[in-house]
Amino acid sequence: MRTSFSLLLAAGLLLTASPGQAQARKKAKAPAAAPAAAPAVAAVPVSDSVALRRIFDEALLRGESYDNLRYLTSNIGGRLSGSPQAQMAVEWGKATMEKAGFDRVYLQEVMVPHWVRGGREKGEIVGNKDKGIKVPVCALGGSVSTGGKLKAGVVEVHSFDELKNLPDDAVKGKFVFFNRPFNDALIEPGAAYGGAVEQRALGAAEAAKRGAVGALVRSMSSARDDNPHTGTMRPATIPGAAISTNGADKLSQLLKANPELQFELEMECITLPDEKSYNVVGEIKGSKFPQEIITVGGHLDSWDLAQGAHDDGTGCVQSIEALRLLRAAGFKPERTIRAVLFMNEENGARGGTEYARLAAQSKETHVAAIESDGGGFTPRGFGLESDAATLAKVARWAPLFKPYNADEITAGHGGTDIEPLKDAVHPKALIGYKCDSQRYFDIHHTAADTFDKVNRRELELGGASMASLIYLLSKYGL
Secondary structure, three states, rough: OOOOOOOOOOOOOOOEEEEOOOOOOOOOOOOOOOOOOOOOOOOOOOOOHHHHHHHHHHHOOOOOOOOHEEEEEEHOOOOOOHHHHHHHHHHHHHHHHHHHHEEEEEEEEEEEEEEEEEOOOEEEEHHHHHHHHEEOOEOOOOOOOOEEEEEEEEEEOOOOHHHHHHOHHHHHOOOOOOOOOOOOOOOHHHHHHHHHHHHHHHHHHHHHHHOOOOOEOOOOOOOOOOOOOOOOEEEEEEEEEEEOOHHHHHHHHHHHHHHOOOOEEEEEEEEEEEEEEEEEEEEOOOOEEEEEEEEEEEEEOOOOOOOOEEEEEEHHHHHHHHHHHHHOOOOOEEEEEEEEEEEEOOOOOOOHHHHHHHHHHOEEEEEEEEEOOOOOOOOOEEEEEHHHHHHHHHOHHHHHHHHHHOOEEOOOOOOOOOHHHHHOOOOOOEEEEEEEEHHHHHHHHOOOOOOOHHHHHHHHHHHHHHHHHHHHHHOOOO
C-alpha cells in the first residue's frame, strides 16, 4: 500500500547529525567588557529525505561492500558449514567488523553439520550396447555416497503423486528421475522455485520409500544450461543428485525413445561429525533505547561449488556496510543495531536458530530483523512478515525510497535465518530485502556463483537501501 508521506523535520532527532557535521549558532556579543561564553554546539535537524541522500552518497562514492566481497570470495571462496573455509570466513567477518569500528564485535558458538562432497561427481546415460552420454550432475547436500559406480534403470516422474501411483515394480531397483521444471509463466522466479524445490528436498527420501536405488532431480532453474544446482536434501538411505537442465531434457527425451535405458552415477560424498563454528555479530549501541534491537544479516556459509558470491556473500557485506554507512554519514542510532553473519543457513539453519535462542535467553527486545539473501542485484524494496498495521506504517516510507527505485514495500518473506526470531522474541516485523531476482536462479547453488557476476553499483545501492530502512526504524521504531 502506498500513501502520501510528509517529510518530517526531526525535532529532537532519534538519529542526529554528528557533531562534526553540525553548525554552531551565531550569538551576538554582550555589551559588557567581558566576552560572552562560547555557545554550545547544537545538532541541526535534517529531513529524512536529506538523511537518505547522505547515506546513498556515502555508498556510491565511498562504499566498501564490493571490495569486502572481493576479498571474501577470492581469498576464501566457497564456505560450506564445517569446512576450513567457513572458519576462515568467521575470522574475516570478525576482523572486518572490528576494522569498521563497531562498538562491540563478538562470536556466538554453534555446532554445525559437516558434509563433504568428495571427488567430482560423474553421471552418464547408458543406452543400447552400453553407448553412453555424459551429463553434468552434482550431489545434493547431505547425500550418501554411491559406493562406487551405481548403474540402474530410470523412471521419470513430475510429482510425488505420480510416484505414489506407480506400481512397485516400476520403481524398485531404479533411479527415480524428478523432472518438474520451473513454471516460467510466473513473474517472480522465487515463486517458481517454491513450486519446484520440494522434489530436491524430499525426492530421495520419497524414492527410497518405494525401493529406488537413487534419485535424480532436475536443477532448480529456468536457465537451459549445463550447470547442475546443488542444495540440501532431507536425509535418505539412497544417493540424491541434481542433473543440469540440459541433461534433464536430454534424459527425458531419450527415455521416451528407450524406456529401458540406464543411468550410471558415481559420487564420493560423506557426512562427518558436527563441527564447532560461529555466528559473527557486530553492534552499534543505541544512544536512547539501547534495549531495543534492530538486526540485519546474511548467511556466511555457502555451497562449495563456487565462491558463494550472490548466495550469500552479498548479504553479508551489505549487512556490515549498512552499519558502516550510518556511522560514516554522521548518524548515531538511538536503538541498538546489530549486523549478524549467520552460519549454516544452507544445510541446517542452526546459526539462525541459535541466535534466536540466545536472544530469548537474554530476554531481548527486537524491534525488527532484516535479511538479505536474494543476491546483490538492483534494489527494489522490502517484503514484510508483520501485521497489517506494521506493514502500513512501513509502507508510508515508500516515497522516501522512490528516488532510488527501491519503494516496493509489500507483504513478503523475511528470511530463513531471521525466521526463528518470530517465536523466540516476537519482533514487530521480519523484513526481507528485495532486489531484481530475474537472474538469481541462473546461478543459485552452482559453479557460476562467482564474484564477476556481481555489479558494484547494484551491490552498493542495496546496502544503502538497507541502511536507509534501518535509519527510519531506529528513528521512529515500530
